[in-house]
Amino acid sequence: MDFTFTREQREFQQQARSFLEHRFPPQVVASLADSQEGWDVDSWEAIANLGWLGVSVPESEGGAGLTFLEEAILLEEFGRCLYPGPFMSSIGLARPAIPADRLGGLAAGRSRWSVAMAAGSELVPDLAAVDAVVVERERELWVVPASAGLERSIDSTRPMGRLSEVEGAERLASGEEAAELSAQLRIRKDAALAVEAVGVAQQVLEWGIEHARTREQFGRPIGSYQAVSHPLVDSFVELELARSLSYWAAWCISAGHGQSEAAARAAYASAVEATVGTCERVIQVHGGMGFTWASPFHRYYKRALWIEYFGGSPAMHRRDLARTLMTDAGAQSPDRGRQATTAKGGSRPWA
Amino acid sequence: MELRDTAEESAFRGALRAWIVATLPPELTGLGTRHESLELLREWSRALAAAGYAGLTWPKEYGGGGGKHSEEAIVLEELARADAPQHVGAIGLGMAGPTIMVHGTDEQKSQHLPRILDAREIWCQGFSEPGAGSDLASLRTRSELRGDTFLVNGQKVWSSYAHIADWCILVTLSDPDAPRYQGLTYLLVDMHSKGVEVRPLRQITGDADFNEIFFTDVEVPASNVLGAVGNGWQVAMTTLLHERATLGFALTGFLDGHVQRLLRLAAAEPQQSESWLEEIAAEWAQLQALKLTAYRSLGQLDLTGMPGPEGSVIKLAWSESNQRVTKLARQLLGPEAVLDDGFWQYQQLRSRANTIEAGTSEILRNIIAERVLNLPRSR
CATH class of the missing domain: 1.10.10 (Arc Repressor Mutant, subunit A)
Incomplete structure (x- = not known):
C-alpha cells in the first residue's frame, strides 16, 4: 500500500506546472479565450515536443509507454491553468479509442481528437480544433472527420461544436468490442474530468486564501473572520477528499483494477461538487471584484460548470454507483441488516 | 503508487x-x-x-x-x-503512551508502556474542565507540591473511560501566578488513589460512558510528573498532536462498519427511493475518500517525517459523515425507526458527540485555517 506519487511523477508534475504557469498565465488565457482561434495553436507542437501527447503511447510508436496515472497528473495541471486547447479532448476523452496505427501521429502532435460521447448529444468539445471525432452510433463506435459547426460554449476556453452530417466515417468497433470500448471511454471520462476539476479548484482556492490573507476591512485581514475562513476550510477539506478519490480512480484505470468504474464515478461526483462549490465561495470571498469580467474567477467557474453539465449530474452518477454497491451488499448477506434491526423487538409475524 | x-x-x-x-x-x-x-x-x-x-x-x-x-x-x-x-485502551495507545515515550523517564516508560499494550492499564484523559473546554489553557485544577508529593484538587469533565480507567493523564495548574501557558504541570495519576471520585454523566443516549472526575486532596508522587513542572502545556500539545495523527484509521475503520451495515440494510429494503440511493452512494464515496486520505497522510509521513494536515481534515469530515450515515440508517427504516433497535438508535444519538469530542468542529476549522491555510488568527 503506497498512495504517493513517485519522485519521477512529482518531478513530472513540477515540470508541467512551471511550463504552463509560464506560458498560460491568466491574462494570456483571457486573451486567447476572446480570440478568433480560441487557443494557442502553436502550443500543440510544444506540448508534443515535451512528450505530453505520447505519455501512454507505446515506445515503439514514439511515446513514453506510461499510463493514465501520468496523464492524470497532466490533466490536473492543464485544468489548473485553464489551458484552452484540445488536450482534454484528445488525451482525457478520446485516447482509448484512437486506433493503434494513429498513435504515432498523436504523439508527434500531427493529429488532434475529440469525442461525441454525451448520451444522445452530438456536442463535441473543441470540435473546431481537432481532426477526428469518436462517435457512438447504435452500439457501434465510429471515427469521423471533424466538421465545424461552432456553438457558443459557456466556457470560452473550451469551445463546443455540433457534429453535422457524417461523411467519410470509419467503423472502429462493433458488438462486444464496442460495448467494452464504450465503457472504457465513459470511465475514463469521469476520471479525467475529476482530476481536471481538482486542478481548477486548487488554483481558485489558492487565490481565495491569498485574498483573505491580504484584503483588510475594519483594520483586520478578512481571513481572520471565521465567517470568511471557515467556508475556505470547508472547500479545502472537500478538495482534499476529492483529490484522494481522483488519484484513486486514475490509479485504478492505470492498473486495470476491477473497481475502476466505482472509483471514477465516486471521484467525479465529489470533485465536481467540490470544484463548483470552491469557485462559488471564492467569488463570494472576493466581493464585488469576484463578479467582474476582469477577474479570472468567472472563467474557472464556467469551466467547473462546463464539467458538471458535460459530465452529467453528480446525483445521476451516485444513483448508478449505489445500484452496484447494493447488488454487492445484497449478494454478500441478503438480510443481515434487517435481522440486526429487528433482533431486539423479536419477529414480526404480520410482515 | x-x-x-x-x-x-x-x-x-x-x-x-x-x-x-x-x-x-x-x-x-x-x-x-x-x-x-x-x-x-x-x-x-x-x-x-x-x-x-x-x-x-x-x-x-x-x-x-x-x-x-x-x-x-x-x-x-x-x-x-x-x-x-x-x-x-484507545487513550493509552493513541495518547498517553506516545506522550510518555516522548517526555517520560525510563521508570515511567517501563512501568506503563507494556501495561498499556496488553490492557492491564486503561487510561483516561483529564484535560477539559467545566470552565475550560476549547480554551484549555484556562484550566483551574490545582496541584501544589508539598515535599515530594503533589496535592491535587479540582474537577475534570467529559472524560471517556474514566469509570473503567486505572490511570489518568491530568493537566493541572501548579503556578497560578505564572503567565498563561507557563504554570501548568502534566501528571500521571493513579485513578485508584484516595480522593479520586468518578461520577458518570448520563448522556443523550441514556448510557453513561463519560464522566466527571473530582479530585479532593489527591496525593500524587512528584515522580509522576510527565516532563517538567511548569511545562505541562508543551506536554499536552504532544498528546493532542498524537490524538489527531493516529486517529485517522481508527475513525475510518469505525465508519466502515457503519457504512457496511447501512448497505446491507438498504439492500434488504424492497423500496429503494432515488434520493436514498444518492445519499448512500455519497456516504460510501466519502468513506473511501477518508480511507484514501488517511493512506495519503501515511505516505506524507514516510516522505517528510511529519504528519500532513490530513489528520484534522479527516476528523472534521469523518464526524459529519458518521452523523449523516447513522441518521440515514434510521430514516431508511421508515416508521419502524421510532422503536429502539438496539444499534442505530444508539449510534445516531452517540454521533452527535463526534463534532464535539477531540476538538470541536469549530476549533478544527480554526486549526486548519491557521496552521494549514496560513490564514490570520481569529483571536
Missing part, C-alpha cells in the same frame, strides 16, 4: 482474518464503542496484544510493531470488517 496489498501485507491480512475468526467471542460483535462487558473487552485487548496486533505503530523498543502504519491500518480495517471491537 500501489493501492493493492504487497505480498507481505496480504499475508498479514490473511493471518489476521483467520485469527479473528478463531478468537473473537460472539458476544463482542456489533458493540460499536460501548463498554458493557469490560472484562471481555480487556481479555480481547490482551489477546490482540499477545498476537502482536496492538500498538503496531509503537517503536519496537516499547513492545510495539516498529511503526508499521500500514499494518495498523489493516488491523483496523479487518476489525471493522468483522464487526469486532477495537483495543479498549
Whole structure:
C-alpha cells in the first residue's frame, strides 16, 4: 500500500506546472479565450515536443509507454491553468479509442481528437480544433472527420461544436468490442474530468486564501473572520477528499483494477461538487471584484460548470454507483441488516 | 503508487482474518464503542496484544510493531470488517503512551508502556474542565507540591473511560501566578488513589460512558510528573498532536462498519427511493475518500517525517459523515425507526458527540485555517 506519487511523477508534475504557469498565465488565457482561434495553436507542437501527447503511447510508436496515472497528473495541471486547447479532448476523452496505427501521429502532435460521447448529444468539445471525432452510433463506435459547426460554449476556453452530417466515417468497433470500448471511454471520462476539476479548484482556492490573507476591512485581514475562513476550510477539506478519490480512480484505470468504474464515478461526483462549490465561495470571498469580467474567477467557474453539465449530474452518477454497491451488499448477506434491526423487538409475524 | 496489498501485507491480512475468526467471542460483535462487558473487552485487548496486533505503530523498543502504519491500518480495517471491537485502551495507545515515550523517564516508560499494550492499564484523559473546554489553557485544577508529593484538587469533565480507567493523564495548574501557558504541570495519576471520585454523566443516549472526575486532596508522587513542572502545556500539545495523527484509521475503520451495515440494510429494503440511493452512494464515496486520505497522510509521513494536515481534515469530515450515515440508517427504516433497535438508535444519538469530542468542529476549522491555510488568527 503506497498512495504517493513517485519522485519521477512529482518531478513530472513540477515540470508541467512551471511550463504552463509560464506560458498560460491568466491574462494570456483571457486573451486567447476572446480570440478568433480560441487557443494557442502553436502550443500543440510544444506540448508534443515535451512528450505530453505520447505519455501512454507505446515506445515503439514514439511515446513514453506510461499510463493514465501520468496523464492524470497532466490533466490536473492543464485544468489548473485553464489551458484552452484540445488536450482534454484528445488525451482525457478520446485516447482509448484512437486506433493503434494513429498513435504515432498523436504523439508527434500531427493529429488532434475529440469525442461525441454525451448520451444522445452530438456536442463535441473543441470540435473546431481537432481532426477526428469518436462517435457512438447504435452500439457501434465510429471515427469521423471533424466538421465545424461552432456553438457558443459557456466556457470560452473550451469551445463546443455540433457534429453535422457524417461523411467519410470509419467503423472502429462493433458488438462486444464496442460495448467494452464504450465503457472504457465513459470511465475514463469521469476520471479525467475529476482530476481536471481538482486542478481548477486548487488554483481558485489558492487565490481565495491569498485574498483573505491580504484584503483588510475594519483594520483586520478578512481571513481572520471565521465567517470568511471557515467556508475556505470547508472547500479545502472537500478538495482534499476529492483529490484522494481522483488519484484513486486514475490509479485504478492505470492498473486495470476491477473497481475502476466505482472509483471514477465516486471521484467525479465529489470533485465536481467540490470544484463548483470552491469557485462559488471564492467569488463570494472576493466581493464585488469576484463578479467582474476582469477577474479570472468567472472563467474557472464556467469551466467547473462546463464539467458538471458535460459530465452529467453528480446525483445521476451516485444513483448508478449505489445500484452496484447494493447488488454487492445484497449478494454478500441478503438480510443481515434487517435481522440486526429487528433482533431486539423479536419477529414480526404480520410482515 | 500501489493501492493493492504487497505480498507481505496480504499475508498479514490473511493471518489476521483467520485469527479473528478463531478468537473473537460472539458476544463482542456489533458493540460499536460501548463498554458493557469490560472484562471481555480487556481479555480481547490482551489477546490482540499477545498476537502482536496492538500498538503496531509503537517503536519496537516499547513492545510495539516498529511503526508499521500500514499494518495498523489493516488491523483496523479487518476489525471493522468483522464487526469486532477495537483495543479498549484507545487513550493509552493513541495518547498517553506516545506522550510518555516522548517526555517520560525510563521508570515511567517501563512501568506503563507494556501495561498499556496488553490492557492491564486503561487510561483516561483529564484535560477539559467545566470552565475550560476549547480554551484549555484556562484550566483551574490545582496541584501544589508539598515535599515530594503533589496535592491535587479540582474537577475534570467529559472524560471517556474514566469509570473503567486505572490511570489518568491530568493537566493541572501548579503556578497560578505564572503567565498563561507557563504554570501548568502534566501528571500521571493513579485513578485508584484516595480522593479520586468518578461520577458518570448520563448522556443523550441514556448510557453513561463519560464522566466527571473530582479530585479532593489527591496525593500524587512528584515522580509522576510527565516532563517538567511548569511545562505541562508543551506536554499536552504532544498528546493532542498524537490524538489527531493516529486517529485517522481508527475513525475510518469505525465508519466502515457503519457504512457496511447501512448497505446491507438498504439492500434488504424492497423500496429503494432515488434520493436514498444518492445519499448512500455519497456516504460510501466519502468513506473511501477518508480511507484514501488517511493512506495519503501515511505516505506524507514516510516522505517528510511529519504528519500532513490530513489528520484534522479527516476528523472534521469523518464526524459529519458518521452523523449523516447513522441518521440515514434510521430514516431508511421508515416508521419502524421510532422503536429502539438496539444499534442505530444508539449510534445516531452517540454521533452527535463526534463534532464535539477531540476538538470541536469549530476549533478544527480554526486549526486548519491557521496552521494549514496560513490564514490570520481569529483571536
